[in-house]
Structure formats: structure tokens, C-alpha cells
Amino acid sequence: MSLSDMKLVVTGAAGRMGQALIRVIHQTPGVVLHAAIERPGSAFVGRDAGELAGLGPLGLAVTDDPLTAFLDADGVVDFTRPGSSVDFAGLAAQARIVHVIGTTGCSQTDDAAFEAASRHARLVKSGNMSLGVTLLAALTQTAARALPARDWDIEILEMHHRHKVDAPSGTALLLGEAAARGRAISLKEQSVRVRDGHTGPRPEGTIGFATLRGGSVVGEHSVYLAGEGEEVILSHRATDRAIFARGAVAAALWARDKKPGLYTMPDVLGLN
Ligand SMILES: NC(=O)C1=CN([C@@H]2O[C@H](COP(=O)(O)OP(=O)(O)OC[C@H]3O[C@@H](n4cnc5c(N)ncnc54)[C@H](OP(=O)(O)O)[C@@H]3O)[C@@H](O)[C@H]2O)C=CC1
Numbered sequence: 001m002s003l004s005d006m007k008l009v010v011t012g013a014a015g016r017m018g019q020a021l022i023r024v025i026h027q028t029p030g031v032v033l034h035a036a037i038e039r040p041g042s043a044f045v046g047r048d049a050g051e052l053a054g055l056g057p058l059g060l061a062v063t064d065d066p067l068t069a070f071l072d073a074d075g076v077v078d079f080t081r082p083g084s085s086v087d088f089a090g091l092a093a094q095a096r097i098v099h100v101i102g103t104t105g106c107s108q109t110d111d112a113a114f115e116a117a118s119r120h121a122r123l124v125k126s127g128n129m130s131l132g133v134t135l136l137a138a139l140t141q142t143a144a145r146a147l148p149a150r151d152w153d154i155e156i157l158e159m160h161h162r163h164k165v166d167a168p169s170g171t172a173l174l175l176g177e178a179a180a181r182g183r184a185i186s187l188k189e190q191s192v193r194v195r196d197g198h199t200g201p202r203p204e205g206t207i208g209f210a211t212l213r214g215g216s217v218v219g220e221h222s223v224y225l226a227g228e229g230e231e232v233i234l235s236h237r238a239t240d241r242a243i244f245a246r247g248a249v250a251a252a253l254w255a256r257d258k259k260p261g262l263y264t265m266p267d268v269l270g271l272n
């Protein structure tokens, strides 16, 4: 470790993403694992973070004390649950550090809390931290703008593993927002999140969502632009959670010298 290495805290350290983050931080020059956090009462508290992530012992025990961990850290990388991420954003604001939020399924109230925390912390939040999906969103916006709503319907299909708890996925919603921007419409007013029974014909100009869950699928997303006699399909398939972890660590490093604020992955990748 060098003096200038960015000291990162991983919350939800024993989770699927927590373990991937510990591995990526261990391999990435310029960052160091400062603390690993699980919730009070978790069976993982006290366990070695490296052993949890399959790296062998790192000499760093998982704790349930984020306040102490954040005070002496440069950033926190957080893929947990909405309520927990809101609490962590408050602590990151107190500590004036970087908070990278990958957690999905957040409500408008949660988003307002992130906005408030970003007055003091540097927050980077995205429903998908991968380079591929950030590009897919840009392509979706371009395609939605180019293909008129009168002739081209937009549908977003996603599939994830059986343990996922929120739907549609954060990525599907991010792609829906990109399509809505391309069409200059409000996703909230024009989205169809569920279909069941006698639905009637498809309302023109809407953006539809369909959700599949099963097995160990890491994450698959397709944007269908369906016209009369032809379809354009833009797709992304994640096969390794390391893509999200690498994006999150790149976001933390990018945000290190930024002003307090709420940023997204296109900011990190210079696409805005
Ligand atoms: N933006 C992106 O690129 C990506 C986002 N995600 C999102 O990240 C989130 C996590 O996904 P995943 O890793 O699969 O989920 P997991 O359930 O495997 O992991 C979440 C971990 O967070 C822990 N946790 C929850 N609350 C707290 C808390 N207050 N303090 C400390 N630890 C806590 C959980 O503990 P316990 O089990 O005890 O509750 C669990 O160990 C989801 O919202 C998912 O959609 C996932 C992949 C990529």
C-alpha cells in the first residue's frame, strides 16, 4: 500500500457483489481495502474478508461498525439494500467521502435522501456499473430518437438469477429512461410495467417492460425496437460480476478529486 492509495470500505461484504468487490480491489493498483462491513448480528462479522472472497486471509476482519470505518476512509462501495444505502449515504456525507451506490430498487424518497447527502459527499449512483451497459444506454437513446414512435414500439426484456428481489431491474429502468430521453417523453407517464389478462392493443408510444427470473443468470438485457416487418434488438449479457465491481472501483477513483455532487456512470466515462 502506498500513502496515496484510495482507502475503500465495502458494505455488504459477504454478498455476491461484496465478494466480487473485495477481489477486484485486491487486484487493482491505487486502491486498498480499508474495511468490510456486514449488518449487526450477521454470521459473517469477525470473519476474514479475504477468506470470504476466496482470496485467502487478508488479516482484515468483517465489522458491523460503518461509522468508525467511514471516518478514516476515502470512499465506500455499496451494493446492499435501499434502506441501508440511504443510511450509508448519510454517514458518507458526515465523513465527506466518496460513496459509490450500486444498490437497485430505490424509491423516490430514497433518491431524495441521496440528493441531500450529495451536498457533502461525492456520490456516484447507477443501476449498472458496467462499461457495456453504459454504452448500451447511449445506443438506446440514439435508436429511440431515430425511430419514430408512430411506427416503432419499444420493449425492454431482462433476466436475472432467482435471488434477485427487485423488478424491473435497475438496468431495465435505466435503459427505459434512456429510451424516454431519446423520445422526449416521461418514462413515469409512458411505461407499462406489467401485462396480464385482456390488456387490449398496445398503446402507441409506451415503453414496455418484461421480467424473467431463474437459476444463476448474472444479468441479461435486451431493448426491442419493433416496427412493421423489421426489428432492431440491442442487447447486453453479463457473465461475470467483476464487470460491475471494476466499474464501481473506477467510479470511486474518478470521484476522488471531484466536488460534492450526485454523479452517474456516463460522467465517470466522459460520455456526458
Ligand atoms: N449497479 C450495478 O452494477 C449492480 C447492482 N446490483 C445490486 O446490488 C445489490 C446487491 O446485490 P447482491 O450482491 O446480488 O445481493 P446480496 O444479497 O448477495 O448482497 C447484499 C449484502 O448486503 C448486506 N447488507 C444489507 N444491508 C446491510 C447493512 N445495513 N449493513 C451491512 N450489510 C448489509 C446483506 O446482508 P444480509 O443478507 O444479512 O441482509 C448481503 O450480504 C442489489 O440491489 C442489486 O440489484 C448488483 C449487481 C450489479
Ligand SMILES: O=C(O)C1=N[C@H](C(=O)O)C[C@H](O)C1
Residues within 6 Å of the ligand: 104, 127, 128, 160, 164, 168, 169, 170, 171, 172, 218, 219, 220, 238
Ligand atoms: O441484482 C443483480 O444481480 C443485478 N442488479 C442490477 C440491476 O438491477 O440491473 C445490475 C445487474 O444486472 C445485476
